[in-house]
Amino acid sequence: MFSIDSRKMLEKLLTLVISDTFQIPVWTVILATVCLVWLVWERKKPPKPPQINKDAENETVQKVTPSTTAGTENVSLKEKYDASKYVRLKLKIFFGTQTGKAKNFAKQLCDEVTKRGYVVEVTDLNHYDPEDNLADEGTDTVCVFFVSTKIPHALTLPCNFKRSKPCDFIFYYLKVGKNIDKWLHNLSALRVMPLGQGDEDVVNSKHGGIEEDFRAWRKIFWRKAGPILNGRKQLTPNTTLGKKEKGKCGGQCKCKEDGGKCSSDEEQESQDELYETTTDEEADDVDDNNDGVTQNSSGVVDLEDLGKVMKKMKTAKVQRKAEEEAAGNGGEKKEMVTPQLRKALTKQGYKIVGSHSGVKLCRWTKSMLRGRGGCYKHTFYGIESHRCMETTPSLACANKCVFCWRHHTNPVGTEWRWQMDDPELVFNGALENHVNMIKQFKGVPGVQADKFEEGKQPAHCALSLVGEPIMYPEINKFIDLLHDKHISTFMVTNAQFPDAIKNLSPVTQLYVSVDASTKDSLKKIDRPLFKDFWERFLESLKELSAKGQRTVYRLTLVKACNTDEIENYAKLVSLGNPDFIEIKGVTYCGDSKASSLTMSNVPWHEEVVGFVKQIADELPDYEIASEHEHSNCILLAHKRFKIDGDWWTWIDYPKFHELVRNYKESSGKQTFSAKDYMAKTPQWAVFGAKEQGFDPKETRYFRKSKKDIGGC
Incomplete structure (x- = not known):
């Protein structure tokens, strides 16, 4: 504490210093300092929320909306918009x-x-x-x-x-x-x-x-x-x-008196x-x-309205052309497999190759490694299931079939619009991933040592994993790479790309999925993306008849959907004239939001046999040749493959590779046909045998605790 004498001395000292320097009284300086501090405090203090008169609230809301002016950048956010x-x-x-x-x-x-x-x-x-x-x-x-x-x-x-x-x-x-x-x-x-x-x-x-x-x-x-x-x-x-x-006229104009439209x-x-x-x-x-x-009373469409109807389609074409030009000028295309799709497919057991391909082990490959039987291709055509690689160079498809066991996790499209990997990358990636998955079975109980070693050297390729393999622009080069490694090819297509079928190189066996026999039922079951899906479907069947190698119709029976169209199926057979017709009951893959199928849509094996017998009666050139009861599948074969009372539905694979090599070396001049590489079908695989298509060299296991929903 200062005494009174001390304060007077301090006051006199300050007065002398300030007065001599600034000629300002000391109390004036003190007052100015207090005012300055108060002003700074008031500016920093948060503003009070405005009180709104409830009676005028609606009017206030409409008036406080700030207009956009050149000076709005200098206005604070709270002055611009008050949420209260x-x-x-x-x-x-x-x-x-x-x-x-x-x-x-x-x-x-x-x-x-x-x-x-x-x-x-x-x-x-x-x-x-x-x-x-x-x-x-x-x-x-x-x-x-x-x-x-x-x-x-x-x-x-x-x-x-x-x-x-x-x-x-x-x-x-x-x-x-x-x-x-x-x-x-x-x-x-x-x-x-x-x-x-x-x-x-x-x-x-x-x-x-x-x-x-x-x-x-x-x-x-x-x-x-x-x-x-x-x-x-x-x-x-x-x-x-x-x-x-x-409209601008508020509906008060007279444009509509004659049934017209307000401009x-x-x-x-x-x-x-x-x-x-x-x-x-x-x-x-x-x-x-x-x-x-709009139409007038006579039902005639105005020409101006007709132009408007086509507006969307023209706009889409212009957009597509612009995208194609951008891609042609070096614009980067998107990858087919997005991170979300990659995660979903990987969870299902797929190994993604590059940006648009995939490979996965078939359950029958695992089964035959243990000596527990092969798939229906083993019974019908003599493939070794444990040496079969199931892959696809295109995960995209042009259909969204109700029975798709992939639950529609793959992308869809009507043409190739993505980045494209080289066929060598796809081939090497698929082969490497398949062999690595086989190697994981080393030491697994039940796996037979000889089949394990054979499994590391694939001899067959099922191009039917998911999607539409024939969409891949370099599909012919990919097929050549497989054949160069003596790997046979079983190509499956959904019959929506007739030009691709026409230009396809020879494969061991070419499948076309014939899931329905009428336009309406095909649209209901396959849910195709193409508007002209039916015309494409019929044209694909015609192109199939022109192929010289083995061809197959693949029918999937869905009870209450396509099991009562026998006569129509017979008409479609005359278009493609296939060597074989596989008829299989649909496989139920569990509940899915993408499909309304239930177990009630799955036919029993006896029902499939009954259907096949009915359709065989409509096809005098075909007979039931084989069956695989375990897969609920029956094979109809053309009678030209029945020689001296014996069926020759199996394939001579070394002979096929010799023929395809000669075809390639002669630049396509030295052609060959399906009968040039056929082999005799063993008795256990013939329809009516007690084995019902199960190889007697294998040991069959019946699952009791788990439902068998697999297949290839």
């Missing part, structure tokens, strides 16, 4: 799914919305009654619909949807979603953003796949719907995102689509007069 002044809307996400993709997209959006702090609810349309519930969705809700092209249940909207309580809505996907978008709009719901579409076909998808389409849509979603969800923008019954629902509506429609697709849904749109095509 706005009312956040809740989000409701609906999904209708067949394979689980729509559900997955709904979950991804839900997770993102939750992280941003919004209230969100996810609802399965399969458990939602629109008649009772949709009308209750009010103006405080934004609805998002994720629906697949086709959903397994009917979706109807309530006719009593009140115009006084419109909800905001968004939609994503194809045909079903288009209808939902149109119906909700007619029921006075307010469209938050234009219709979004995704395409599973990577060729026709604008962004290279449905996942990429979703990511692009999600960015647009937050740009369009974000301001509405947080309350900074409001939709009214007369406007959507600032645009009049009925301003047409301008709005041009913005209604985010992504163009060229799947068979477009064909439905062309035939649907309710989707933008």
Whole structure:
């Protein structure tokens, strides 16, 4: 503490110093310092939240939305946007799914919305009654619909949807979603953003796949719907995102008196689509007069409307041409196997080779290593199952068959649009991975030493693992590499690429999957991507008849789907004139969202035999030659392979390699036919034998605790 005398001395000293230096009284300096400290404190102190008058809240919300000006960069975020002044809307996400993709997209959006702090609810349309519930969705809700092209249940909207309580809505996907978008709009719901579409076909998808389409849509979603969800923008019954629902004229013009269309509506429609697709849904749109095509009373379509119908297809072609030109100019193409797909296939036991190929051990390879029997190819054609390599140079396919045992984890497409690996890389990678998987059986109980050593030297290649091998542009070079190593080739195709079949080099045996005998049933079972799938199918069968080597029709029987089309199957046989017809009961691979098959669709072996006998009666040139009861499979063979009462369905593999070498050295001049490398079928493999196709040299094991769902 200072005494009184000390304070007076200090005051006098400060007065002398400051007065002599600045000519300012000391108390003035002290007062100025206090004011400066107070000003700094007030500026750093956090501002109080503004109090909003509840009676004028709605008016305030509309007025506080900041306008975009040149000086907004200098305004602080809190001055630009005060969240306390706005009312956040809740989000409701609906999904209708067949394979689980729509559900997955709904979950991804839900997770993102939750992280941003919004209230969100996810609802399965399969458990939602629109008649009772949709009308209750009010103006405080934004609805998002994720629906697949086709959903397994009917979706109807309530006719009593009140115009006084419109909800905001968004939609994503194809045909079903288009209808939902149109119906909700007619029921006075307010469209938050234009219709979004995704395409599973990577060729026709604008962004290279449905996942990429979703990511692009999600960015647009937050740009369009974000301001509405947080309350900074409001939709009214007369406007959507600032645009009049009925066009610039507000629906007051006289354009529609003669059944025409408002010109301003047409301008709005041009913005209604985010992504163009060229799947068979477009064909439905062309035939649907309710989707933008108007007719007069005589039923004649206006030429202007006809041009609009073709708009999407032209846009898609232009986009594709631009992509092809970019690729031709050195643009980088995408890899077929994405990280997510690689993870899924690896989990299933695949070894991925390069960017688009794969190899996997067949269960029959493992079985024969233990001396427990071979597959039906061993019975029908004499292959050594433990020396068979199952691979594919293309994991992509042009079909999405209901019985696909890969559960549709592979990509789909109608043409090759990915990066392409050299055939040497594919061959060496497949061979190396297969041999390494065989080596892992060293020391496994039951594995026979001699077959283990033989298994490390593959002698056969089943090009039927997954996907469509014939899509690979260098398939002929890949086949030559296999033959150079004396590995026989069993090629399977889904009959959607007739030109590729025509140009295919000779293989040991060429299969064509004939899963149905009519256009409707083929579309139902194979679910092809091509619009002209039936024409391609028939042309492929015709090209098969021109091949000189062994050819096979492969029929997969699905009970209640394709087992009652005997006469139609017989007609298809006359087109391709195959050497053999394999008829196999469908293999049930467990529950899958990608397929509606159950055990009730799997025919018993006796039922398959009955079907084969019926179709044999319609085909006088064919007889039942062999069976493999364990695989539920029967072989019909042309009578030209029955010599002196004995069947010659087996293959002389050394002879085949000699013939194919001569063919290659003569540049294709020295041709050969299926009869040039046939071998006699042993008695145990002939139909009617007590072994029912099981090699007596092997030991058969019956599983009791586990269901046998394998096959090759």
